Amino acid sequence: MARPFNGLQIGAAALLALLGLFIIWQGSDYSMGSLRRMGPGFFPVMMGSVLLLFSLLVVWEVRREEKQENLWVPRPILMICAGFIAFAALLESVGLVPATLALVILVSLAEKPVRPVATVATAAGLCVLGVLVFLYGFGIPVAAIQW
Structure with a gap:
């Protein structure tokens, strides 16, 4: 078949x-x-x-996989786009760490159920990795946290 x-x-x-x-x-x-x-x-x-x-x-x-009937679900698309826009808007004004936190929090809202422990762990890991790789490793001139 x-x-x-x-x-x-x-x-x-x-x-x-x-x-x-x-x-x-x-x-x-x-x-x-x-x-x-x-x-x-x-x-x-x-x-x-x-x-x-x-x-x-x-x-x-x-x-x-089997064919899915309802493929148009706007929530994931909107939340992922909102995360990218927030990251781009916040990076220069508040720094890499807050922009990464906003990105991860918004993107985590794309899928139900929201898992707060996984979101916090992912956000913390990406913040540390981003600072180590991009700020210290590559020397990109962006502040980690800018007040």
Whole structure:
């Protein structure tokens, strides 16, 4: 018996693949460099490749699962977008740690049930990791907390 075809998810995977291919195509105009000395084209080509891989994984997952009837649920889309917007708006004005906290809290509200312990643990871990990697490791000129 043939499995039901989930056109919405396959279409989303196709758009993701097209975006990945476009990014790879645009990034291939720049010098790639090497792993030790990356050129300006390295990051876009790698990110496009990751998007292309994700699109293939989405198609593979869609083939394995049953068709869902109600795919349009606005809450996750709205909360994830709100998290990204809050992070972008707060990063320069209040610092990396509060912006990361706002991002994690808003994104955690996307899925029911809300798990406060997991949200706090994720927020704390991402704040510590963000400060260590981006501020100390890469030396990005952003304050951890700016009052």
